[in-house]
Amino acid sequence: MTQPGTNGYYVGSNLEKVLRSGQFVVTGELGPPQGWKREDIERKAKLLKGIVDAVNLTDNQTAIVRMSSIAAGRILIENGLEPIIQMTCRDRNRLSMQSDLLGAYALGIRNILALSGDHQNFGNHPFAKNVHDIDSLQFIQVIRGLGSGTFQCGDKVVGGPMPMLVGAAANPFGDPFEFRPLRLAKKVAAGAHFVQTQLIYDMDRFRKFMEKVVEMGLHEKVCILAGVGPLKSSGAARYMRDKVPGMIVGDYYVNEMERAVAGIPKEDKVGRRDAWQKRGIELCVEQIQQVREIKGVVGIHIMAIEWEEAVKPIVERAGLLPRPTFN
Amino acid sequence: MIVAEQKPLAEIKEILEDYRKVLVVGCGTCVTVCLAGGEKEVAILASSLRMATRLDGHPVAMDEATVQRQCEWEYIDPLRERLDGYDAILSLGCGVGVQTLAERFPNKRVLPGLNTKFMGLPTEQGVWEERCQACGDCILDLTGGICPIARCSKQLLNGPCGGSQRGKCEVSSETSCAWQLIYDRMAARGQLDRLLQIQPAKNWSTSRDGGPRRIIREDLRALKDGD
Numbered sequence: 070m071t072q073p074g075t076n077g078y079y080v081g082s083n084l085e086k087v088l089r090s091g092q093f094v095v096t097g098e099l100g101p102p103q104g105w106k107r108e109d110i111e112r113k114a115k116l117l118k119g120i121v122d123a124v125n126l127t128d129n130q131t132a133i134v135r136m137s138s139i140a141a142g143r144i145l146i147e148n149g150l151e152p153i154i155q156m157t158c159r160d161r162n163r164l165s166m167q168s169d170l171l172g173a174y175a176l177g178i179r180n181i182l183a184l185s186g187d188h189q190n191f192g193n194h195p196f197a198k199n200v201h202d203i204d205s206l207q208f209i210q211v212i213r214g215l216g217s218g219t220f221q222c223g224d225k226v227v228g229g230p231m232p233m234l235v236g237a238a239a240n241p242f243g244d245p246f247e248f249r250p251l252r253l254a255k256k257v258a259a260g261a262h263f264v265q266t267q268l269i270y271d272m273d274r275f276r277k278f279m280e281k282v283v284e285m286g287l288h289e290k291v292c293i294l295a296g297v298g299p300l301k302s303s304g305a306a307r308y309m310r311d312k313v314p315g316m317i318v319g320d321y322y323v324n325e326m327e328r329a330v331a332g333i334p335k336e337d338k339v340g341r342r343d344a345w346q347k348r349g350i351e352l353c354v355e356q357i358q359q360v361r362e363i364k365g366v367v368g369i370h371i372m373a374i375e376w377e378e379a380v381k382p383i384v385e386r387a388g389l390l391p392r393p394t395f396n
Numbered sequence: 397m398i399v400a401e402q403k404p405l406a407e408i409k410e411i412l413e414d415y416r417k418v419l420v421v422g423c424g425t426c427v428t429v430c431l432a433g434g435e436k437e438v439a440i441l442a443s444s445l446r447m448a449t450r451l452d453g454h455p456v457a458m459d460e461a462t463v464q465r466q467c468e469w470e471y472i473d474p475l476r477e478r479l480d481g482y483d484a485i486l487s488l489g490c491g492v493g494v495q496t497l498a499e500r501f502p503n504k505r506v507l508p509g510l511n512t513k514f515m516g517l518p519t520e521q522g523v524w525e526e527r528c529q530a531c532g533d534c535i536l537d538l539t540g541g542i543c544p545i546a547r548c549s550k551q552l553l554n555g556p557c558g559g560s561q562r563g564k565c566e567v568s569s570e571t572s573c574a575w576q577l578i579y580d581r582m583a584a585r586g587q588l589d590r591l592l593q594i595q596p597a598k599n600w601s602t603s604r605d606g607g608p609r610r611i612i613r614e615d616l617r618a619l620k621d622g623d
Contacts, residue, residue, distance in 0.1 A: 116505075159550070165596065185557040185558070187559070188549050199550070203597045204551075205552075205557075206593075207554070210596075221597060243558045243559065243561060244560050247579075247583075248555060251555070251588070251591065251592060253553070314561055315558040325610040
């Protein structure tokens with residue numbers, strides 16, 4: 070499985086090294102801009118540098134056109150950060166996916182997260198045709214195939230194997246709940262190395278999910294990173310609770326965010342924002358403490374899209390700084 | 397059956413703008429059953445168009461005819477003797493019917509009055525749902541008789557995406573999650589283990605992706621050639 074020149078590692082990425090070292094892993098997320106300015110990436114990258122072990126670059130998240138995750142990933146590398154490029158099955162067929170992966174590999178990208186992708190009717194091109202030539206699970210197989218030097222059709226990759234660390238998503242808050250650990254098992258069987266979960270705002274359900282995952286022994290075959298993120302306001306919490314498919318937000322979080330601004334008049338917008346942000350960060354630190362106690366969780370994935378400033382205080386207060394470094 | 401629905405009257409009027417005498421042709425098969433293009437719908441549409449075009453000051457003469465099946469030569473051939481004098485045929489058949497008429501009567505303008513939607517069934521009075529996409533390689537034996545190609549918004553083959561919640565698809569709270577349905581049925585049968593097998597990437601060449609499709613049955617062709 071190992072490659073020459075990677076010192077016994079499969080790909081030798083920082084993410085792989087931290088995962089293998091047994092230290093608690095911290096990944097972050099960066100949403101590329103709805104435009105072409107590389108400074109937009111670099112500004113956010115500065116906020117995450119040295120704070121997380123690797124950074125997810127979303128791929129047209131919520132089906133809104135943004136800069137390519139591969140291009141943004143290369144910009145991160147040039148700024149000294151390690152990218153995890155996300156790629157969905159929505160926008161590309163198997164030819165395009167593999168061709169883009171060849172390019173990503175050539176640009177030094179070694180981590181990828183394989184996703185189905187939000188349906189295009191959520192985004193800014195609802196009239197688009199979607200692809201879904203392969204599903205996220207088959208996509209994991211395709212990436213692992215390239216890792217051993219073979220295209221999906223069976224042809225050989227010119228130049229030989231191009232191993233990438235493959236991540237998968239898991240959503241313990243989707244239904245049918247009983248199938249969620251089984252679907253994870255399928256993703257592990259397909260060849261996923263690590264898993265990042267949906268944002269967890271229902272800790273009890275997540276614990277039940279993990280109990281089953283541990284019972285099945287999946288935690289020994291794949292590295293599970295728990296998805297956490299700071300809430301920005303009580304409105305945001307309610308929106309996620311009521312409007313975002315596949316999310317569950319417990320009343321605890323909504324109530325806590327409402328309580329944070331109790332007594333602050335509506336006109337005092339700055340005061341309310343500051344109070345919300347303070348409580349949002351505190352709750353996220355609390356989430357991290359809770360998931361660290363759950364068996365099978367080896368790290369966290371912090372999703373603070375468009376609020377990258379929050380990541381440093383969260384990681385710092387969770388006692389997860391400094392991040393490990395390797396020679 | 398093939399399920400269709402009528403185009404908005406305004407659009408049909410626009411399509412017919414340049415014509416003064418039109419034959420509205422219905423079809424007695426699928427679109428009769430889904431109440432979009434049978435004899436009754438032909439009569440109603442023709443009469444609405446007569447009225448509407450008269451009110452607009454450019455009356456269009458409308459005659460009516462409904463054949464048993466617009467998608468077979470033998471059923472549409474008898475129309476030939478009725479076509480003299482018409483500027484256009486407005487077909488209330490599905491897309492296949494429109495094209496069959498256009499192919500058989502190339503000198504006539506054949507225009508569509510319906511939007512052909514899908515292959516499906518009425519699930520209750522007044523509600524039709526899609527069931528099949530004609531992918532050309534049926535997998536219903538693997539999925540408990542529920543098709544994820546036609547009924548999952550992402551055509552997933554290995555289980556539900558993260559957007560499935562309370563039995564509904566992330567695309568619409570009106571749409572059932574196909575994988576919830578599959579899971580429930582397989583669970584009830586005690587066959588969940590079958591869903592654990594990884595379904596490989598699908599061969600789409602049997603679907604529309606392989607180009608326009610055609611079936612040739614040499615056994616039947618031979619019969620015809622034989623005598």
